Amino acid sequence: VSQSRYEIIGFKVVDQRLGDIGTIHSIIENTAQPLFEIFKGEKQILIPMIDDFIVEVNRSKKEITMNTPVGLVDLYLD
Secondary structure, three states: OHHHHHHHOOOEEEEOOOEEEEEEEEEEOOOOOOEEEEEEOOEEEEEEOOHHHEEEEEOOOOEEEEOOOOOOOHHHHO
């Protein structure tokens, strides 16, 4: 992801456990750890840009597969 962070804006994010969690709207850089800002409908989901969470970046499908820890995304979706 690091080569051009902004090319992934608009990519769909799929969590291995939760399925489709939304689309990357922006990357927030003004925090200690950059964050993916993802929207699922009206819900904003913030996920740290940590390599350990990223399983695959599929540029042709415009999709990122992630494996987030239990509880990180779940609390946004409840």
